[in-house]
Amino acid sequence: MTLDRFLELADAHGAVVARWPAAEREAAAILMAAEPDFARQSLAAADRLDAALDLWAPLSVQQGLREVVIAAAPLARPRGGLRGWLLGAGVGAGLAAASAAGLVFGVVLSGNLAPPTSAPEAVSAAMAGYDDLSETTEGV
Numbered sequence: 769m770t771l772d773r774f775l776e777l778a779d780a781h782g783a784v785v786a787r788w789p790a791a792e793r794e795a796a797a798i799l800m801a802a803e804p805d806f807a808r809q810s811l812a813a814a815d816r817l818d819a820a821l822d823l824w825a826p827l828s829v830q831q832g833l834r835e836v837v838i839a840a841a842p843l844a845r846p847r848g849g850l851r852g853w854l855l856g857a858g859v860g861a862g863l864a865a866a867s868a869a870g871l872v873f874g875v876v877l878s879g880n881l882a883p884p885t886s887a888p889e890a891v892s893a894a895m896a897g898y899d900d901l902s903e904t905t906e907g908v
Contacts, residue, residue: 769795775810783815
């Protein structure tokens with residue numbers, strides 16, 4: 769067992785090694801015998817954390833206060849039923865139609881905006897023209 773693993777177990781399971789997983793206890797005992805100062809300091813820190821956690825307790829609420837809070841809570845709204853569902857479906861259908869219209873507009877627009885000829889084709893066409901010029905001017 770490594771020192772880091774011992775610290776992980778102490779943080780996770782507390783200072784009482786008997787609460788640790790059974791598979792880890794023997795290795796922990798061997799490390800405690802080999803490194804007594806480290807084990808003592810690590811278990812003391814875990815013991816302080818255990819003590820702090822043991823002090824925590826949930827707050828208790830008086831029954832009268834609980835009843836007042838529950839009585840002041842708003843009532844649950846009734847469900848909209850079929851009418852509410854249809855209203856929600858109408859809004860959803862409108863959003864779906866708007867999305868579809870935007871998609872169609874984008875596709876149509878991108879088809880009308882054809883990219884110009886690529887640069888390598890334009891360069892090769894220009895170079896072919898210059899080759900023809902060089903042939904006519906060589907004899908001059």
